[in-house]
Amino acid sequence: MATISVLKEKQPDLTGKTRSTTVAQPVTEKERIVSIDVLRGFALLGILPMNIQYFSMISAAYGNPTAYGDLHGANYWVWLLCHVLADQKFMTIFSMLFGAGIILMTSRVEAAGKPSTALHYRRMGWLILFGLAHAYLLWSGDILVAYGMCGLVVYPCRQLRPRTLLILGLLTIAVASASMASYGAWSRHWSAAEVQIAREQLWMPTASQAADEIRAYQGLWMAQMKFRVPDSVQMETIFFMAFTFWRVTGLMLAGMAFFKLGVFGARQRASLYWTMIAIALCYGIPLTLYGTHRDFAAAWDFRYSYFYGTQFNY
Numbered sequence: 230m231a232t233i234s235v236l237k238e239k240q241p242d243l244t245g246k247t248r249s250t251t252v253a254q255p256v257t258e259k260e261r262i263v264s265i266d267v268l269r270g271f272a273l274l275g276i277l278p279m280n281i282q283y284f285s286m287i288s289a290a291y292g293n294p295t296a297y298g299d300l301h302g303a304n305y306w307v308w309l310l311c312h313v314l315a316d317q318k319f320m321t322i323f324s325m326l327f328g329a330g331i332i333l334m335t336s337r338v339e340a341a342g343k344p345s346t347a348l349h350y351r352r353m354g355w356l357i358l359f360g361l362a363h364a365y366l367l368w369s370g371d372i373l374v375a376y377g378m379c380g381l382v383v384y385p386c387r388q389l390r391p392r393t394l395l396i397l398g399l400l401t402i403a404v405a406s407a408s409m410a411s412y413g414a415w416s417r418h419w420s421a422a423e424v425q426i427a428r429e430q431l432w433m434p435t436a437s438q439a440a441d442e443i444r445a446y447q448g449l450w451m452a453q454m455k456f457r458v459p460d461s462v463q464m465e466t467i468f469f470m471a472f473t474f475w476r477v478t479g480l481m482l483a484g485m486a487f488f489k490l491g492v493f494g495a496r497q498r499a500s501l502y503w504t505m506i507a508i509a510l511c512y513g514i515p516l517t518l519y520g521t522h523r524d525f526a527a528a529w530d531f532r533y534s535y536f537y538g539t540q541f542n543y
Contacts (some may be wrong), residue, residue, distance in 0.1 A: 262333075264495035269326055276319035278311045283370045287442050288460060291370075292539070293432050295529045297439060313517050317542055320372065324477045327376055328484030329493050332387055346384075353380045369460035375469060379477040386482060394486035402479030405472045406540055412471065413536025428531040476543075517542045 283291050290297040294308045334352075335345035360373030386394065416424065429435060434442070445452045464473075484493075491497050520541020527533040 262494055265326065265329065265493050268322060268493065272319040272322040272326070275315055276323070278315050279319070280370065282308075282311065284368075287434065287439050288369070288456075289432055289434055289439075293529055293534065296433050309521070312521065312542070313514055321480055323372075324376070324379075324480035325484030325487060326493070327380065328383060328481030329488035331380065331384060331481070332485050332488050335384075335387055349384055350381065353377045353384075356380070364461040364465065365458060369457050369464060371461070371464075374465055375473045375477050378469070379474060379481055382478055383481045383485070387485060389485075391486040391489045394482045394489070398479045398482035398486065400479070401475050401482060405475035405479075406543055408471045408475065409536050409539065409543075413532060416532050416536065424532065432531040432535055 279291075287297045294300050294312075298304065300308065331349065335349060338345040338348060354377070357374055357377035360371050360375075360377055363373060364371035386397065389397070416427070419427070429438060442456050445456050487493050492501070520538055523541070524534045524538040527538065529538075
């Protein structure tokens with residue numbers, strides 16, 4: 230989320246008198262927070278391997294590496310490195326920085342003595358519109374709609390204390406995990422036919438279904454709509470309410486807290502950042518690898534890996 234500064238201008242009103250107005254504009258180079266810019270650039274580059282994977286293969290292969298292609302040799306190692314080091318990690322950074330950006334933007338506007346509400350909701354509205362165009366016309370993997378929708382929700386929380394924001398954020402993030410586990414438990418009551426339909430739609434399409442998707446995306450733009458529109462609808466309705474909303478909203482709240490605590494501004498002690506790195510290396514990565522081991526042990530079974538196996542990386 231781009232940050233802005235405010236510029237006061239004098240403009241004539243209907244009576245001919247001049248009045249002071251506040252105009253939003255990009256921040257100057259001196260106003261930028263270099264550490265946030267670097268982190269945002271790092272995340273932008275880091276998310277490319279996952280987006281490239283989504284672009285280059287059928288949609289089911291994003292979550293299930295056995296759904297398409299050969300998962301051996303170099304293919305396996307490329308997938309594993311992306312899964313452990315990139316999958317969900319850089320979207321996490323973007324979501325937290327989005328929350329930080331809300332604090333940064335609104336605080337600068339309000340410091341100039343102007344309300345930020347109308348500006349914020351107008352920005353979120355445009356973001357949602359751009360996201361909808363992106364999702365339905367270009368790519369069903371769009372995340373802008375989710376950012377815009379969650380940005381509408383977290384705005385009233387911007388003035389809460391960091392501790393409260395962190396607690397709310399963690400609780401909200403946990404809802405997504407509980408939601409997936411609940412769906413997994415519910416799936417035990419599905420009939421064999423219902424399991425098969427869900428499996429083919431979400432996890433392991435048949436050879437003919439995979440061929441149809443490949444043929445459509447290698448063909449004309451209109452032919453792609455058969456797959457893009459239903460995928461986008463599913464992403465922005467069922468999956469959004471069950472998972473994405475809770476995850477992104479929670480991370481935005483955490484990002485607000487981290488910004489207020491000076492974490493993103495590189496104002497904390499170096500020992501804190503080394504501790505965060507140590508937690509990632511000694512806990513986060515081994516947990517993700519263990520989850521991957523469990524997925525392979527379960528032969529990437531739909532009801533296990535989709536609802537429970539993803540929890541380790543999450």
